Amino acid sequence: MSDDIWTRAEVDSPCIKICVIHPEERLCVGCYRSIEEIATWSRLPPARRAAIIADLPARAPRLAKRRGGRLGRLDR
Numbered sequence: 001m002s003d004d005i006w007t008r009a010e011v012d013s014p015c016i017k018i019c020v021i022h023p024e025e026r027l028c029v030g031c032y033r034s035i036e037e038i039a040t041w042s043r044l045p046p047a048r049r050a051a052i053i054a055d056l057p058a059r060a061p062r063l064a065k066r067r068g069g070r071l072g073r074l075d076r
Helices: 035-043 046-064 069-073
Strands: none
Touching: none
16 A cells, blocks of 8 residues: 555645744744744645745844854954
8 A cells, every 4th residue: 555645745844843933033943934934834825835935045144143142242
């Protein structure tokens, strides 16, 4: 018996199981989706999922900024 009947042609979730929401950007630090996108992912149409996944790399720099530590305290 083939497992083909149990597979669906859907856009997979980009979740990498590092589920922490950045307090300022309101994005997951693991997959870069918003809370709303994560919550509604299973109900989104494939085209919307694909559009979100295409946009994720552009969101990464929003979380790359240092928020504190020694470098944040130095006068420049």
